[in-house]
Amino acid sequence: MTEIIIFIAIGLAAGMLSGMFGVGGGIIIVPALVFFAGMSQHTAQGTSLGLMLFPIGILAAWNYYKAGHLDIKAGLLIAAAFVIGGYLGSKLSLTINQLTLKRIFGALMLIVAIRLIFFSK
Structure with missing residues (x-):
C-alpha cells in the first residue's frame, strides 16, 4: 500500500510540475x-518511459x-x-507571473542537480 501511495504521489507531483513548467x-x-x-537508475528510466509510452517512448520503453527494467504497475499508477x-x-x-515561474523552475532544477550530484548512492 505504501508503494502505491508513493507512485501516486510521484504522478501527482510530476503532473503538477509538468503542467506548471x-x-x-x-x-x-x-x-x-x-x-x-x-x-x-535503469528501472526508473525504463518506468518513466513506460508511463509516457504513447506516443513518446514506445520503442525506448520496449528496450x-x-x-x-520497466515496472509496469508503477508506470500505470504514476501515469x-x-x-x-x-x-x-x-x-x-497560469496564476503565477512569468518571472516568478522562471525562478521557481530554476530553483527546482538546481535542487534536483545538487541532490543527484552530492546525495546519490
Whole structure:
C-alpha cells in the first residue's frame, strides 16, 4: 500500500510540475523513483518511459522492458496520477507571473542537480 501511495504521489507531483513548467520524466519522475521508491537508475528510466509510452517512448520503453527494467504497475499508477497533477499544475501555473515561474523552475532544477550530484548512492 505504501508503494502505491508513493507512485501516486510521484504522478501527482510530476503532473503538477509538468503542467506548471513543461517538465516531467527526466527531471522529476526518474529522480523521484530513485530517491523515494528505491528503484535503480535503469528501472526508473525504463518506468518513466513506460508511463509516457504513447506516443513518446514506445520503442525506448520496449528496450527497457526486454532488459527487465520497466515496472509496469508503477508506470500505470504514476501515469494516471500524472493526468490529474498536470491539470492542477497548469491551473496553478497560469496564476503565477512569468518571472516568478522562471525562478521557481530554476530553483527546482538546481535542487534536483545538487541532490543527484552530492546525495546519490
